[in-house]
Amino acid sequence: MNLIEIDNLTVTFQANGRQVRAVQEVSFAVNERESYGLVGESGSGKSTILRAICGLAPVTGGTIRIGGQPLPDPRGAGFAAMVQMVFQDPYASLHPRHTIDRTLSEPLAIHGVGNSDARVVQALVDVGLPASFRFRYPHQLSGGQRQRVAIARALMLQPKILLLDEPTSALDASVQAEVLNLLNRLRAERGLTFLMVSHDLSVIDHMCDRILVMQHGRAVEELAREDLAAARMKTPYARSLFEASADRMLAAP
Amino acid sequence: MSLLDVKNLRVTFDTETGPVQAVRGVSFSLGRERLGIVGESGSGKTMTGRAVLRLIRPPGRIEAEAMTFDGQDLMKASEREMRALRGKRIGMIMQDPKFSLNPVMTVGRQLTEGLRLRDGLGRADATAKALAALEAVQIRDPERVMGAYPHELSGGMGQRVMIAMMLIPEPDLLIADEPTSALDVTVQAEVLSILDNLVRDRNMSLIFISHDLRLVARFCDRVLVMYKGRIVEEVAAGKLLDAQHPYTRGLLNCLPRIGGPREPLPGLDRTGAWAE
Amino acid sequence: MTALRAWLADPNPTSRRQAKLGQMWLAWLRIRRNRLAMAGLFIVGLLVLVAVLAPWIAPHDPFVQNLGNRLKPPGTAGYWLGTDDFGRDILSRIIHGARITLYIIALVAVTAPVLGLLVGTVAGYFGGWIDAVLMRLTDIFLAFPRLILALALVAVLGPGIENAVLAIALTAWPPYARVARAETLTVRNSDYIAAIRLQGASAPRIIAGHVVPMCLPSVIIRVTLDMAGVILIAAGLGFLGLGVQPPLPEWGLMISSGRKFLFEQWWVATMPGLAIFLVSLGFNLLGDGLRDVLDPRSASR
Numbered sequence: 001m002n003l004i005e006i007d008n009l010t011v012t013f014q015a016n017g018r019q020v021r022a023v024q025e026v027s028f029a030v031n032e033r034e035s036y037g038l039v040g041e042s043g044s045g046k047s048t049i050l051r052a053i054c055g056l057a058p059v060t061g062g063t064i065r066i067g068g069q070p071l072p073d074p075r076g077a078g079f080a081a082m083v084q085m086v087f088q089d090p091y092a093s094l095h096p097r098h099t100i101d102r103t104l105s106e107p108l109a110i111h112g113v114g115n116s117d118a119r120v121v122q123a124l125v126d127v128g129l130p131a132s133f134r135f136r137y138p139h140q141l142s143g144g145q146r147q148r149v150a151i152a153r154a155l156m157l158q159p160k161i162l163l164l165d166e167p168t169s170a171l172d173a174s175v176q177a178e179v180l181n182l183l184n185r186l187r188a189e190r191g192l193t194f195l196m197v198s199h200d201l202s203v204i205d206h207m208c209d210r211i212l213v214m215q216h217g218r219a220v221e222e223l224a225r226e227d228l229a230a231a232r233m234k235t236p237y238a239r240s241l242f243e244a245s246a247d248r249m250l251a252a253p
Numbered sequence: 254m255s256l257l258d259v260k261n262l263r264v265t266f267d268t269e270t271g272p273v274q275a276v277r278g279v280s281f282s283l284g285r286e287r288l289g290i291v292g293e294s295g296s297g298k299t300m301t302g303r304a305v306l307r308l309i310r311p312p313g314r315i316e317a318e319a320m321t322f323d324g325q326d327l328m329k330a331s332e333r334e335m336r337a338l339r340g341k342r343i344g345m346i347m348q349d350p351k352f353s354l355n356p357v358m359t360v361g362r363q364l365t366e367g368l369r370l371r372d373g374l375g376r377a378d379a380t381a382k383a384l385a386a387l388e389a390v391q392i393r394d395p396e397r398v399m400g401a402y403p404h405e406l407s408g409g410m411g412q413r414v415m416i417a418m419m420l421i422p423e424p425d426l427l428i429a430d431e432p433t434s435a436l437d438v439t440v441q442a443e444v445l446s447i448l449d450n451l452v453r454d455r456n457m458s459l460i461f462i463s464h465d466l467r468l469v470a471r472f473c474d475r476v477l478v479m480y481k482g483r484i485v486e487e488v489a490a491g492k493l494l495d496a497q498h499p500y501t502r503g504l505l506n507c508l509p510r511i512g513g514p515r516e517p518l519p520g521l522d523r524t525g526a527w528a529e
Numbered sequence: 530m531t532a533l534r535a536w537l538a539d540p541n542p543t544s545r546r547q548a549k550l551g552q553m554w555l556a557w558l559r560i561r562r563n564r565l566a567m568a569g570l571f572i573v574g575l576l577v578l579v580a581v582l583a584p585w586i587a588p589h590d591p592f593v594q595n596l597g598n599r600l601k602p603p604g605t606a607g608y609w610l611g612t613d614d615f616g617r618d619i620l621s622r623i624i625h626g627a628r629i630t631l632y633i634i635a636l637v638a639v640t641a642p643v644l645g646l647l648v649g650t651v652a653g654y655f656g657g658w659i660d661a662v663l664m665r666l667t668d669i670f671l672a673f674p675r676l677i678l679a680l681a682l683v684a685v686l687g688p689g690i691e692n693a694v695l696a697i698a699l700t701a702w703p704p705y706a707r708v709a710r711a712e713t714l715t716v717r718n719s720d721y722i723a724a725i726r727l728q729g730a731s732a733p734r735i736i737a738g739h740v741v742p743m744c745l746p747s748v749i750i751r752v753t754l755d756m757a758g759v760i761l762i763a764a765g766l767g768f769l770g771l772g773v774q775p776p777l778p779e780w781g782l783m784i785s786s787g788r789k790f791l792f793e794q795w796w797v798a799t800m801p802g803l804a805i806f807l808v809s810l811g812f813n814l815l816g817d818g819l820r821d822v823l824d825p826r827s828a829s830r
Contacts, residue, residue, distance in 0.1 A: 095725075206510075230512075244441070245438060
């Protein structure tokens with residue numbers, strides 16, 4: 001069952017009186033419980049697609065369907081309970097003046113969900129943070145800890161789909177490993193569907209089942225994970241991306 | 254004879270909640286070679302690079318038993334002597350050209366400024382040297398770039414301008430602090446190869462600071478691994494896979510690989526005594 | 530005392546209150562390092578103290594006239610700062626005048642910034658025609674010269690301290706609206722605003738709970754620095770006879786009535802002038818120090 005359907009999506013921004021086509025006629029579909037990756041360099045439009053799904057970018061062509069239904073504009077409470085996003089920069093995605101407790105309990109307050117005390121503590125435990133962090137401020141946490149809070153926040157409303165915008169690019173390698181492991185575990189436990197964006201091919205390979213390579217706002221090639229590992233890409237751009245990444249691997253066992 | 258000798262370098266910041274030690278006793282020497290310094294955030298690698306150039310302002314302070322560059326004592330040098338060293342004998346490339354190039358000056362002016370003020374060259378000579386430097390970093394139409402502002406250039410182009418700027422005075426030592434981290438993957442390879450050729454042709458020494466262990470191992474001769482302000486391991490680049498220290502092994506193993514197994518990535522075990 | 534300190538410095542607060550107080554204590558530590566800011570805080574604190582304790586610390590009654598004692602120089606026994614042309618002790622009048630100064634400042638500080646914050650954040654957050662309309666409104670009020678507006682209000686409503694404050698407040702709010710709007714435009718594109726929008730939050734919740742807290746530091750700094758100007762304007766209005774009326778010991782009014790004696794009995798006008806200078810200086814120093822503490826950009830975090 002296709003949970004996310006993107007059909008001929010075009011996103012155009014107005015900048016300085018000119019029109020910038022950030023995404024041009026991109027189509028793909030994500031199955032339920034699948035983990036789908038969008039990979040490309042800066043300017044490829046991959047993050048813009050996530051924002052368009054959230055209603056944060058101006059869609060000028062094509063359609064987006066979640067669960068078979070077109071999306072209402074503005075998105076509304078139903079959407080929030082179905083789709084949530086984890087942002088790239090852990091230093092910018094948590095409100096600097098709110099405690100963790102407030103950040104996690106606010107979605108519950110907006111949707112009138114009770115029992116927020118217990119839920120907040122449980123959310124912290126689920127992402128591997130001690131409950132004693134509850135009343136800390138973001139600047140008292142490390143980057144990896146903040147990203148865990150961001151993940152916990154995204155899961156407070158128990159969505160079915162998680163959009164991940166480069167969730168580990170700003171983190172150290174060792175912390176990245178922990179966060180990726182956490183995401184995989186949560187996905188398995190809760191049956192989530194992931195739509196993940198990254199510029200790092202090895203991260204995408206580790207996390208995703210199918211991959212769409214993008215460049216300059218267009219879809220270049222869709223690959224299954226096995227094809228990526230076996231270097232069975234058909235387009236030269238996808239291959240150059242692969243080579244630039246694989247090039248940095250040492251001949252490791 | 255080593256070009257740079259550092260013994261027991263300590264960098265401390267006096268904050269309102271007490272002193273914070275960013276670098277805790279780092280010692281190394283550098284000859285005519287490429288040295289990589291690898292660490293995660295908070296390891297002190299950037300502070301080490303800046304300490305060599307004495308670019309750390311209060312409330313930070315630098316202390317060292319010894320820090321000599323080509324026989325000159327860097328700890329005792331006056332600010333004037335340091336200024337003569339910076340740029341001319343020791344150059345530094347930083348991570349993001351968006352922040353390291355002056356946004357309100359054209360590239361040409363920034364390139365020629367040092368030449369005209371420090372070396373006293375006339376405008377025509379300075380411009381010629383600047384154009385030559387831009388060609389050396391493989392910029393195809395250097396005249397257009399000379400007249401452009403930094404925000405009009407792409408990331409890779411800006412970083413190449415930065416490299417050109419630092420190489421004009423022909424320094425003996427180049428400190429590159431995450432020079433390619435802000436660039437796209439395909440552009441990274443290009444910029445690195447330009448840097449590679451230039452360093453080799455001019456026989457410069459290089460300190461390459463990065464968080465990317467594999468990249469540094471490919472690019473450098475020797476690698477220092479730092480954690481929380483200390484050097485935990487020093488290893489020749491070719492022998493990286495035989496590294497012994499648990500932190501280095503952890504760093505090597507925790508990265509995902511294309512075609513790697515789908516099991517959870519091994520994390521870093523920070524319980525050893527070295528993690529203090 | 531150390532138990533309290535430990536409680537405030539606890540890295541794992543157990544309640545919202547503890548977390549908030551802990552942060553405020555850290556901010557206090559930061560201000561404490563800045564000597565000039567502490568000087569400013571001291572002066573402002575002194576103003577508040579003097580105003581509160583005025584009836585008890587003033588050596589004489591500020592209103593009683595004693596024509597046999599008029600125009601005594603400073604240093605006369607019992608009249609440390611001298612007397613004015615009605616024989617009233619200048620020191621006592623300055624002390625009671627502190628109350629009026631504080632009253633004016635407080636009234637302006639709770640009206641103008643609040644209005645400015647509201648207009649600025651709404652304009653900045655919604656953009657489009659709401660922004661255009663609100664900003665034109667701001668421009669209109671910004672264009673009013675304060676004294677002319679005060680004259681107009683006084684002509685309509687009669688002179689008095691509240692009308693002076695009204696005139697000041699009506700012309701003081703536009704800069705706060707501008708500052709708040711500028712901050713809002715920056716904050717609007719942050720990821721944490723995108724996140725809360727994605728959770729289905731309404732615009733009022735976002736503006737009040739997420740945008741305003743980020744604008745507060747700039748506005749607070751601006752308010753503190755503006756206080757000096759407010760005091761001077763109130764003094765100016767008093768000087769022109771538009772605000773506080775005699776025999777109230779408002780400092781500007783005292784300068785005005787001391788004008789006649791400026792050359793021979795200089796202290797009648799100069800002493801209240803020094804008081805104004807000192808308080809303005811205090812607010813300026815405090816505002817600068819607060820900027821170092823509150824401005825997230827200049828924080829050494």
